[in-house]
Amino acid sequence: xxxxxxxxxxxxxxxxxxxxxxxxxxxxxxxxxxxxxxxxxxxxxxxxxxxxxxxxxxxxxxxxxxxxxxxxxxxxxxxxxxxxxxxxxxxxxxxxxxxxxxxxxxxxxxxxxxxxxxxxxxxxxxxxxxxxxxxxxxxxxxxxxxxxxxxxxxxxxxxxxxxxxxxxxxxxxxxxxxxxxxxxxxxxx
Amino acid sequence: xxxxxxxxxxxxxxxxxxxxxxxxxxxxxxxxxxxxxxxxxxxxxxxxxxxxxxxxxxxxxxxxxxxxxxxxxxxxxxxxxxxxxxxxxxxxxxxxxxxxxxxxxxxxxxxxxxxxxxxxxxxxxxxxxxxxxxxxxxxxxxxxxxxxxxxxxxxxxxxxxxxxxxxxxxxxxxxxxxxxxxxxxxxxx
DNA sequence: TGGAACTGGGGACATTTGTCCTTTTTTACT
DNA sequence: AGTAAAAAAGGACAAATGTCCCCAGTTCCA
Numbered sequence: 001x002x003x004x005x006x007x008x009x010x011x012x013x014x015x016x017x018x019x020x021x022x023x024x025x026x027x028x029x030x031x032x033x034x035x036x037x038x039x040x041x042x043x044x045x046x047x048x049x050x051x052x053x054x055x056x057x058x059x060x061x062x063x064x065x066x067x068x069x070x071x072x073x074x075x076x077x078x079x080x081x082x083x084x085x086x087x088x089x090x091x092x093x094x095x096x097x098x099x100x101x102x103x104x105x106x107x108x109x110x111x112x113x114x115x116x117x118x119x120x121x122x123x124x125x126x127x128x129x130x131x132x133x134x135x136x137x138x139x140x141x142x143x144x145x146x147x148x149x150x151x152x153x154x155x156x157x158x159x160x161x162x163x164x165x166x167x168x169x170x171x172x173x174x175x176x177x178x179x180x181x182x183x184x185x186x187x188x189x
Numbered sequence: 190x191x192x193x194x195x196x197x198x199x200x201x202x203x204x205x206x207x208x209x210x211x212x213x214x215x216x217x218x219x220x221x222x223x224x225x226x227x228x229x230x231x232x233x234x235x236x237x238x239x240x241x242x243x244x245x246x247x248x249x250x251x252x253x254x255x256x257x258x259x260x261x262x263x264x265x266x267x268x269x270x271x272x273x274x275x276x277x278x279x280x281x282x283x284x285x286x287x288x289x290x291x292x293x294x295x296x297x298x299x300x301x302x303x304x305x306x307x308x309x310x311x312x313x314x315x316x317x318x319x320x321x322x323x324x325x326x327x328x329x330x331x332x333x334x335x336x337x338x339x340x341x342x343x344x345x346x347x348x349x350x351x352x353x354x355x356x357x358x359x360x361x362x363x364x365x366x367x368x369x370x371x372x373x374x375x376x377x378x
Numbered sequence: 379t380g381g382a383a384c385t386g387g388g389g390a391c392a393t394t395t396g397t398c399c400t401t402t403t404t405t406a407c408t
Numbered sequence: 409a410g411t412a413a414a415a416a417a418g419g420a421c422a423a424a425t426g427t428c429c430c431c432a433g434t435t436c437c438a
Contacts, residue, residue, distance in 0.1 A: 058327040066327035083316040089323070112312075119308045123301075126315040127272040130322065134278070137326035138247040138255035141362025144424075165386085173330025178425055180387065333394075354416085367395055369417060 001155045001171070002053065002070045003132070007121055009074030012048045012101050024107050030098040037077060037092035045102040047077040052098035053161070057170060058090045067171040068133065070095065070161065079122060082108050095167070140173060148172050149182045190344045190360070191242065191259045192321070196310055198263030201237045201290050213296050219287040226266060226281035234291040236266040241287035242350070246359060247279045256360040257322065259284065259350065268311060271297050284356070329362060337361050338371045 015021045027050065030036060037043065039059060049071055056077070057067040068090060071077065077092055082105050111118050140148050152171060156163055163171075169179040204210045216239065219225060226232065228248055238260055245266070246256040257279060260266065266281055271294050300307050329337050341360060345352055352360075358368040 058324070058331075060327065060331045062331065064331040066330050068323050068327070080316045080319055083312050084320065086320075089320055090327075113305075116302075116305070116308070119305070119312065120301075123272050123308065123311055123315065126312065126319060127269045129319060130269055130315060131273065131275075131278055133319065133323050133326060134257050135247070137322065137329070138249065138257070138362070140326070141255055141329060142247075142249045142251065142253040146424095173327070175426060176386085177388080177427080181425085184388090364396060365416085366397080366418080370395085373418090 001152070002072050002159045002161055003075050003129070004072040005074035005076070005121075005125060007074070008048060008076055008125065009050070011118065011121060012050075012074075016101065021107075024103060026102045028100050028102055030094045030100065032094055032097055034098070035091055035093040036100075037088050037090075039088055039091045041088050043078045043081040043088050043105065045104060046079060046082060046108045047092075047100045047102050049073055049075050049077070050099040050101055053095040054092050054098055055095050055167065056090055056092050064173075065170040066173050067167060069129075076122075076125065078105075079108070080126075083112075083122075096162075145172060145174055145178060145182050146185060149179070149186070153186075190341070191261050191348045191350055192264050192318070193261040194263035194265070194310075194314060196263070197237055197265055197314065198239070200307065200310060201239075201263075205290065210296075213292060215291045217289050217291055219283045219289065221283055221286055223287070224280055224282040225289075226277050226279075228277055228280045230277050232267045232270040232277050232294065234293060235268060235271060235297045236281075236289045236291050238262055238264050238266075239288040239290055242284040243281055243287060244284050244356065245279055245281050253362075254359040255362050256356060258318075265311075265314065267294075268297070269315075272301075272311075285351075334361060334363055334367060334371050335374060338368070338375070342375075 012025070016025050016027075030052075036047070051073065054071045054075075054077070055067050056069050056071060057065050059065050071092075077100075078088075080086075081088055112122070139151070149168075149172060152168060155161075156168075165176060165179060169176050172179065174182075201214070205214050205216075219241075225236070240262065243260045243264075243266070244256050245258050245260060246254050248254050260281075266289075267277075269275075270277055301311070328340070338357075338361060341357060344350075345357075354365060354368060358365050361368065363371075
């Protein structure tokens with residue numbers, strides 16, 4: 001649930017320390033809850049997380065949110081939109097304070113055209129995300145909330161993630177009321 | 190819901206008509222319901238659909254199935270597993286009679302290493318699948334079955350897809366009983 | 379310090395969905 | 409055509425989930 005990608009982090013660090021590129025790469029700080037990508041709007045930059053945790057979520061028209069994933073060190077944002085030349089798929093906001101590298105779409109496209117290493121990294125990352133996203137979709141559709149919550153709590157503990165109840169509910173795609181009920185169910189064993 | 194990819198189809202056709210490659214590419218026929226990839230097992234070949242429709246589905250331990258997507262002309266299968274060097278993510282079976290090109294993992298890897306065009310095609314395809322899969326996950330979690338069914342019926346009609354009720358239920362991640370109820374609800378308007 | 383306003387949790391009830399089993403419809407064979 | 413077997417649909421009840429609202433605890437301000 002909290003994805004990270006060390007290879008990407010090394011990649012962007014190398015790029016950043018290369019004199020030919022350093023001036024095209026910015027480092028930005030974001031405060032907790034700052035939303036830096038908005039569903040449906042144009043994407044101006046590609047981001048790679050240097051430090052901290054972001055969440056990536058859909059806001060549906062009925063007012064409910066669904067958290068797709070939590071992204072940590074080395075995760076890239078905006079690449080899907082750049083590849084498909086489309087508006088932003090979902091919202092992205094800072095869960096902790098965040099430090100990100102940002103590069104322009106143009107540079108990203110140039111790199112994609114000539115750098116096989118970046119292509120490989122992207123393919124691996126997208127393939128991994130497909131695996132996560134699709135297995136989770138299947139699991140959440142076919143099992144009860146209790147199962148989903150059990151898995152979520154396990155992952156949260158393993159990864160030492162601090163999560164608000166709102167975020168947990170949005171990750172499971174259920175209401176707060178249902179989450180509270182399920183949590184209560186757990187304390188009974 | 191029924192994905193196709195003409196660019197991939199042209200790509201594999203060109204490859205197939207190239208004397209250097211033609212003997213490494215096979216064309217196979219599959220009968221309705223034949224399952225040619227199995228969740229958890231090793232993937233031996235990469236497939237590209239020449240003609241017909243396949244379904245790609247998870248079988249969960251509780252005996253339920255979840256259909257991830259329907260794949261038509263030009264769609265590729267097994268590429269995620271090749272990229273991540275992992276066992277097969279989900280089952281794939283023929284919905285109609287099927288004609289597929291198949292190539293070895295080895296050739297696929299060689300091509301990925303040297304052919305930028307293939308890399309681009311793969312990136313685009315994976316990005317598009319992420320968009321579909323994740324928007325659908327969100328929608329299905331946050332809306333009622335009726336909404337999901339409405340969308341499904343619409344897509345089915347638009348794409349002239351013939352679907353069994355079992356497949357419709359598995360696509361929505363619900364039981365047959367619930368599907369029947371929802372369908373009845375529709376006829377009332 | 380009193381009280382208004384906000385927040386999180388949970389009760390009560392409605393709705394949705396699943397399970398189990400019976401009924402109805404279809405198929406297949408003689 | 410008539411009947412047995414198989415498949416599909418649906419009724420009845422149980423379980424899960426959502427909605428609405430109230431209550432207790434906290435915060436914040438005058």
